[in-house]
Amino acid sequence: MKKIGIPALALAGLTTYDLLQKQHSILRTFPIVGHLRYAVETAGPELRQYIVTDNNTERPFNRDQRRWIYASAKLENNYFGFGTDNNIDGVDGYPIIKARTFSDLPARPDSPEASLPSAKVLGGPRARRAAFRPSSLVNISAMSYGSLSGPAVEALNAGAALAGSLHNTGEGGLSVHHRHGGDLVYQIGTGYFGCRTADGEFSLPTLLETISEAPVRAIEIKLSQGAKPGLGGVLPGPKVTAEIARIRGIEPGKDCVSPARHSAFGDVDSLLDFVETIGETTGLPVGIKSAVGHLRFWEELADAMTIGTRGVDFITIDGGDGGTGAAPLAFTDHVSYPLHTALPLVQRIFQNAGIAENITWIASGRAGLPDSALMAFAAGADMINVAREAMLSIGCIQAQRCHTGQCPTGVATQNTWLKRGIDPTTKSARVANYMTALRRDLLKLSDALAVAHPALVTSDDIDILGGDGTITSLTEVLGYQPGWGLPSPTDRTEITRIMYADA
Template sequence: MKKIGIPALALAGLTTYDLLQKRHSILRTFPVVGHLRYAVEAAGPELRQYIVTDNNTERPFNRDQRRWIYASAKLENNYFGFGSDNNIDGVDGYPIFKARTFSDLPARPHSPQAFLPSAKVLGGPRARRAAFRPSSLVNISAMSYGSLSAPAVEALNTGAALAGSLHNTGEGGLSAHHRHGGDLVYQIGTGYFGCRTTDGAFSLPALLESIADAPVRAIEIKLSQGAKPGLGGVLPGAKVTEEIARIRGIEPGKDYVSPSRHSAFGDVDSLLDFVETIAEATGLPVGIKSAVGHLEFWEDLADAMIPGTRGVDFMTIDGGDGGTGAAPLAFTDHVSYPLHTAFPLVQRIFQKAGIAENITWIASGRAGLPDTALMAFAAGADMVNVAREAMLSIGCIQAQRCHTGHCPTGVATQNAWLMRGVDPTTKSARVANYMTALRRDLLKLSDALAVAHPALAGSDDIDILHADGSITSLTEAIGYQPGWGLPSRDDRTEITRIMYADA
C-alpha cells in the first residue's frame, strides 16, 4: 500500500501544483499530461534528426519563428547557434538585408525598453485635433472580444500598456477587458457592433457614447480582413453571452453574421464623407483596414484624396493569407494578395498620386517577426500590427482550433475551463516582452543598415536571391522608383533627431 500511496501522493501533488500555477496555460488546463508536451518540445532538436519535419516546414509559423517568439516572451535566450538552417542558396526569392560597413550616425543609446516610436504623426497631415505620434511602431492588431477570451484580451491590453503600444479592439466593440491601461484603436466593422442602432445601422451617437470615457486614440474602419475579404464574420450563438451581447448591441444566444460590406457607405465618395464625419465628431485620426484584390478601389481612393479636402489618416494593409479569424479554406488560401505583394501594389498607386507621404501606412499579416517586419518597412510601412504573434506570446501553440471554440490554451475560446489557463498578469508581461524584443531586433537591423529607424530602411537596402544564383533588388522586384516608400524629408529629419536625442 505504501508503494502505491507514495506515487499517488506525488501525482496528486503535481496535479494540485499544475492547477494552481499561473505560468503555463497548458499545465493549468491539462495537469500532469501537459508535461508530455514540454518534454517532447525540449527533445525536439534531437528528435528532428530522425523525422521529416524540420525547423522551417510548418505553417503559418514555423518552429524557428515560434521559438523566437516564445523565448522573447519568456525573457529567455532568443539567439540561434551554429548558423542558419535555411537553404539560402537553393530557395527562389530569399531576402538579404544589405549591411553597411560605415555609418555617419552616432552610437545608438539603446534603452532597456527599446524605445521605437512611429516615424510619422498619426493624423498630423490632416491636422486632426487629437493627432499624435504613436510611441511604438509595433502595435496589437484587431482581435475582438468574443473571438478571444476575456483573460486573453485583458492580457493583451495590459501588455500593450506595459510596452507603450496601441491595442486594436477588433470589430466586436469595446469591453471592460480592453480597459487595463492600454491605449486603443476602436475598430468599426460592417456589423457596427458597439456603435449600432437596434436594426443594425451605424449610429454616430452610439459610437461617441462607446468611446467617451475610454483611452481611444484612433478609429479604424474595417473594409475587409485577410482571413475572409469580401465575407462577413460569423459569431455563433453559443459564443454570444449576455456580456458579449450587451457590448455588441445584439441579442444573446443568437447567431450573428456580419454583412460582407458596409451599409453606411457604398463608394469612395461616401466612404470619405463617412471618414470626415467621424473625424470631425471625435477629433481622432480615422483610417481604413483592408485586404487587397481588385485595384480600382485604391486608384479611385487616391484620385479622390488628391485635392486634399478629404482623406484617411492611415491605411492598414492586411495580408490575404488568413489570420486570427475563422474562414472557409478557399478564402484563406486564395482570396486577396499576401501582404508582401499587396502592400507595394497599393503603395505604388499613392506614390504616383503624390500623396503617400500624407498617410501613415500600417502593415499586418505575419509582420510580427524582425525579418518580415523589416520587409514591410522597406516597402513603405510606418508601423506594423501583430495578431497571431501576440497570441503566441501569451500561450497559443498554433493548435489551429480557433474556429472550434476549443482552443486548448484558453486564448481563442469562451469555454470557462479552457480560458482559466490564461493568467492575465503573467501573460501580459510576456506580450510586453515580445513587443520589446521585436522592437529591439528591429533597432539592431536598422543599425546594420546604418539607418536611424526601421521606417528609414528603403527598398534598395534589400536584395532578393534566386535559385539560379541571380540577384534582384527589392526596388526592382516591387516596381518602385528611387525614394518611394520613405517618409518625407521633414519626417526623416525629425525621427532621426528623436532617436538620437540622448546620443
C-alpha cells in the same frame, strides 16, 4: 499500499501545483498530461533527424519562428546557434538584408528598445485635433473580444500598456477587458457593434457614447480582413456568451455573422464623407483597414484624395492569407494578396498620385517577426500590427482550433474551463517582452543598415536571391522608384532627432 500511496500523493501534489501555478496555460488547463507537450517540445531538436517536419516546414508559423516568439516573451535566450538551416542557395525569392560597413550615425543611447516611436504623426497631415505620434511602431492588431477570451484580451491590453503600444479593439465593440491601461484604436466593422442602432445601422451618437470614457486614440474602419476578404466577420455561436451578446447587441448562443459590406457608405465618395464626419466630430485620426484584391478601389481612393479636402489618416493593409477568424478554406488560401505583395501594389498607386507621404501606412499579416517586419518597412510601412504573434506570446500553440471555441490554451475560446488557463498578469508581461524584443531586433537591423529607424529602410537595402543564383534588388522587384516608401524629409529629420536625442 505504501508503494501505491506515494506515487498517488506525488501525482496529486503535481496536479495541485499545475492547477494553481500561473506560468503555463497548458498545465493549468491540462494538469499532468500537459507536461508531455513540454517534454516533446524540449526533445524536438535532438529528435529532428527522426521526424518528418523540420524547423521551416510548418505553417503559418514554423518552429523557429514560434521558438523566437516564445523565448522572447519569457525573457529566455532567443538566439540561434550553428548557423542557419535555411536552404539559402536553392530557393527563389530569398531576401538578403545588405549590411553596410560604415555609418555616419552616432552610437545609440543605452536601452534604445525602450523607445521606438512611429516615424509619422498619426493624423498630422489632416490636422486632426487629437493627432499624435504613436510611441511604438509595433502595435497589437484587431482581434475582437469574442474571437478571443476575456483573459486574453485583458493580457493583450495590459501588455500594450507595459510596452507603450496601441491595442486595436477589433470589430466586436469595447469591453471591460479592453480597459487595463492600454491605449486603444476603436475598430468599426460592418456590423457596427458598439456603435449601432437597434436595427443594426451605424449610429454616431452611440459611437461617441462608447468611446467617451475610454482611452481611444484613433478610429479604424474595417473594409475587409485577411481571414475572409469579401465576407463579414463570423463569431460562432458557442463563443457568443451573454456578455458578448450584450456588448454587440445581438442574441446569445447564435452565430454572429457581420454583413459583407458597409451600409453607411457604398462608394469612395461616401466613404470619405463618412471618414470626415467621424474625424471632425471626434477629432481623432481616422483610417481604413483592408485586404487587397481588385485595385480599382485604391485607384479611385487615391484620385479622390489628391484634391486634399478629404482623406484617410492611415491605411492598414492586411495580408489575405488568413488570421484568427473563422473562414472558409478557399478564402484563407486564395482570396486577396499576401501582405508583401499587397502593400507594394497599393503603395505604387499612392506614390504615383503624390500623396503617399500624407498617410501613415500600417502593415498587418504575419509581420510580427523581425525579417518580415523589415520587409514591410522597406516596402513603405510606417508601423506594423501583430495579431497571431501576440497570441503566441501569451500561450497560443498554433493548435488551429480558433474557429471551434475549444482553444486548448484559453486564448481563442469562451469556454470557462479552458480560458482559466490564462493568467492576465503573467501573460501581459510576456506580450510586452515579445514586443520589446521585436523592436530591439528591428533596431539592430537598422544599425546594420546604418539608418536611424526601421521606417527609414528602403527597398534598395534588400536584395532577392533567385534559385539560379541571380540577384535582384527589391526596388526592381517591387517596381519602385528611388526614395519611394520613405517618410517626408521633415519626418525623417524629426525621427532621427528623436532616436538620438540622448546620444
